[in-house]
Amino acid sequence: MDAVTQWQKQWFDYTQSLRREGFLDDQFAQLKKLQDESSPDFVVEVVSLFFQDSEKLLNNMGRALEQNVVNFKQVDAYVHQFKGSSAWIGALRLKNVCINFRNSCEAQNLEGCLRCLQQVQQESSALKSKLEYLFRLEQQIVAAGGSIPIME
Amino acid sequence: MVTSSASASASSTSAAPILMVWDGDEKPHVLAVDDSFVDRRIIEKLLTNSSCKVTTAENAHGALELLGLADGQQNFGNTVSKVNLIITDYSMPGMTGYELLKKIKESPTGKEIPVVVVSSEHIPTRIEKCLEEGAKEFLLKPLRQSDVNQLRCHLMKLGNPSDEGMVCMGR
Numbered sequence: 001m002d003a004v005t006q007w008q009k010q011w012f013d014y015t016q017s018l019r020r021e022g023f024l025d026d027q028f029a030q031l032k033k034l035q036d037e038s039s040p041d042f043v044v045e046v047v048s049l050f051f052q053d054s055e056k057l058l059n060n061m062g063r064a065l066e067q068n069v070v071n072f073k074q075v076d077a078y079v080h081q082f083k084g085s086s087a088w089i090g091a092l093r094l095k096n097v098c099i100n101f102r103n104s105c106e107a108q109n110l111e112g113c114l115r116c117l118q119q120v121q122q123e124s125s126a127l128k129s130k131l132e133y134l135f136r137l138e139q140q141i142v143a144a145g146g147s148i149p150i151m152e
Numbered sequence: 153m154v155t156s157s158a159s160a161s162a163s164s165t166s167a168a169p170i171l172m173v174w175d176g177d178e179k180p181h182v183l184a185v186d187d188s189f190v191d192r193r194i195i196e197k198l199l200t201n202s203s204c205k206v207t208t209a210e211n212a213h214g215a216l217e218l219l220g221l222a223d224g225q226q227n228f229g230n231t232v233s234k235v236n237l238i239i240t241d242y243s244m245p246g247m248t249g250y251e252l253l254k255k256i257k258e259s260p261t262g263k264e265i266p267v268v269v270v271s272s273e274h275i276p277t278r279i280e281k282c283l284e285e286g287a288k289e290f291l292l293k294p295l296r297q298s299d300v301n302q303l304r305c306h307l308m309k310l311g312n313p314s315d316e317g318m319v320c321m322g323r
Contacts, residue, residue: 027294030294030296030297031194033297034194034197034198034201034297036201038200039197042197045193046190046193046194049189049190049193050190052189053188053189053190077245080243080272081187081188083272084188084191084272084293085188085190085191087272087293087294088190088191088194088293088294089190
């Protein structure tokens with residue numbers, strides 16, 4: 001098996017495991033379908049936007065939860081936005097943590113919120129590393145003259 | 153000034169305001185309103201993939217300014233011409249998509265522009281009130297390419313506004 005084929009297999013196995021472990025769902029494949037010659041880096045671009053955005057949102061959530069009188073509605077609004085963006089890129093686990101987070105906000109449960117915030121931060125971090133690895137793999141394949149398999 | 157079209161279905165006596173007239177030869181111009189960076193980027197891509205020209209706004213007030221409909225608007229330098237469709241997120245800070253929809257429908261020049269509302273939450277009462285206020289459709293995010301392609305049926309052509317010639321398949 002030549003290097004490109006090996007990497008393509010690695011890519012395939014990796015994306016399968018990401019799906020299996022719930023890091024990504026079908027929406028990620030949909031996002032990939034939007035990429036074309038006119039915007040060849042579309043997915044990387046959107047994913048970067050997502051992580052930039054999420055950093056800001058996570059900071060905002062953290063600050064809001066530190067206030068003496070916590071404005072749970074405001075926190076919920078941040079989580080809602082985060083959940084929405086997560087859904088666009090197919091970040092299933094993140095989306096699910098956000099659902100719990102919103103429940104804690106609704107119940108005005110500070111401890112629950114803080115726990116969820118931590119979870120969101122962890123999941124975000126994990127997803128970021130995994131996607132960075134995936135994109136590096138894709139770059140390798142393309143640089144070696146191969147093409148990235150279609151994600152179904 | 154009304155643009156007349158070279159297309160066979162053109163009606164030269166159309167009194168329709170310039171804003172929503174689409175002569176079928178140019179790319180339709182869509183105004184997409186959403187406070188999230190990620191959403192705006194993806195919606196823009198979905199629309200350009202569907203051969204639309206896109207202008208984005210990050211909030212309702214910005215959208216109204218682009219349309220020349222903001223309260224007390226003096227400076228019309230940034231207004232866009234010929235918007236054929238507006239897609240707006242429902243949940244936005246400040247003015248919501250619903251409030252934006254109302255403002256557009258209340259204005260004499262804006263009310264003929266088809267408006268589609270999108271949301272990541274499926275709340276029947278919310279959907280109802282948007283449709284009652286005149287939204288053409290209410291779609292759930294994340295949108296698919298097929299959702300966006302179908303929106304072309306809401307674009308108004310020259311001539312009889314109700315003569316759309318395409319069946320709109322609702323969701």
